[in-house]
Amino acid sequence: xxxxxxxxxxxxxxxxxxxxxxxxxxxxxxxxxxxxxxxxxxxxxxxxxxxxxxxxxxxxxxxxxxxxxxxxxxxxxxxxxxxxxxxxxxxxxxxxxxxxxxxxxxxxxxxxxxxxxxxxxxxxxxxxxxxxxxxxxxxxxxxxxxxxxxxxx
Amino acid sequence: xxxxxxxxxxxxxxxxxxxxxxxxxxxxxxxxxxxxxxxxxxxxxxxxxxxxxxxxxxxxxxxxxxxxxxxxxxxxxxxxxxxxxxxxxxxxxxxxxxxxxxxxxxxxxxxxxxxxxxxxxxxxxxxxxxxxxxxxxxxxxxxxxxxxxxxxx
Numbered sequence: 001x002x003x004x005x006x007x008x009x010x011x012x013x014x015x016x017x018x019x020x021x022x023x024x025x026x027x028x029x030x031x032x033x034x035x036x037x038x039x040x041x042x043x044x045x046x047x048x049x050x051x052x053x054x055x056x057x058x059x060x061x062x063x064x065x066x067x068x069x070x071x072x073x074x075x076x077x078x079x080x081x082x083x084x085x086x087x088x089x090x091x092x093x094x095x096x097x098x099x100x101x102x103x104x105x106x107x108x109x110x111x112x113x114x115x116x117x118x119x120x121x122x123x124x125x126x127x128x129x130x131x132x133x134x135x136x137x138x139x140x141x142x143x144x145x146x147x148x149x150x151x152x153x
Numbered sequence: 154x155x156x157x158x159x160x161x162x163x164x165x166x167x168x169x170x171x172x173x174x175x176x177x178x179x180x181x182x183x184x185x186x187x188x189x190x191x192x193x194x195x196x197x198x199x200x201x202x203x204x205x206x207x208x209x210x211x212x213x214x215x216x217x218x219x220x221x222x223x224x225x226x227x228x229x230x231x232x233x234x235x236x237x238x239x240x241x242x243x244x245x246x247x248x249x250x251x252x253x254x255x256x257x258x259x260x261x262x263x264x265x266x267x268x269x270x271x272x273x274x275x276x277x278x279x280x281x282x283x284x285x286x287x288x289x290x291x292x293x294x295x296x297x298x299x300x301x302x303x304x305x306x
Binding site: 018020021024044047048049056059063064082087088090091095 | 172173174178198199201202207208210212216217235237240241242243244248
């Protein structure tokens with residue numbers, strides 16, 4: 001059986017190999033406990049004109065964290081699918097002046113509901129929330145709708 | 154008087170100097186006619202695991218195009234302000250398989266309304282729409298709310 005550590009290492013390697021901006025932003029997986037995925041990017045390569053974190057980097061870290069949480073949920077169930085984000089909203093409540101640390105927690109009930117018909121329909125949709133804090137305050141709130149299609153065989 | 158060409162050159166230089174991901178994504182200004190700002194990023198450094206444009210790059214190009222349109226509108230009016238995006242929504246309708254070309258058109262009435270009280274209040278807010286096409290079809294629809302504060306003196 002594939003360990004969680006092997007899965008998250010594969011996830012990060014996929015990002016860095018296949019998504020050049022993820023490598024440039026040095027986006028990496030820092031923790032996964034089976035429900036919450038934590039992804040981090042260093043401040044220095046993600047700063048903006050104000051000396052805080054770039055809005056596009058904050059979004060990219062969030063959209064990849066949600067994508068990664070979906071990818072992990074699929075793999076844990078022995079499913080294979082092509083995951084794309086269909087739409088998303090992001091609110092920037094506070095500036096982030098240090099490393100960008102994003103968390104996405106999946107709800108078992110939501111995952112089971114989303115994947116219930118996947119094997120027969122070949123399509124699933126999942127709404128996920130991701131957050132980035134600064135200190136102990138919420139800095140960024142992200143919601144993304146991910147659509148999963150069966151991979152062509 | 155500063156020419157439009159000098160302004161857009163300054164805008165792009167600012168992005169590449171102060172925002173490392175904008176340089177990594179090679180995001181550049183291609184045209185500005187005083188109303189529509191066109192920004193482009195090459196496909197090769199912005200691809201994803203599917204061999205199409207990365208959602209985070211599409212967002213980054215959009216958020217910077219809106220920021221740039223706001224920056225140009227301020228400069229053309231002899232105003233100075235610190236511009237941040239407060240919130241945004243993005244819909245990914247079609248995959249983009251070539252260069253990422255984003256357009257943002259500002260409406261003179263909206264700009265005048267947004268900047269009307271800026272000199273006295275020191276704050277303005279602007280809702281902008283940006284789009285990215287693939288072929289002759291709309292691929293990405295972005296809306297962003299930008300907040301401008303008078304720069305500390």
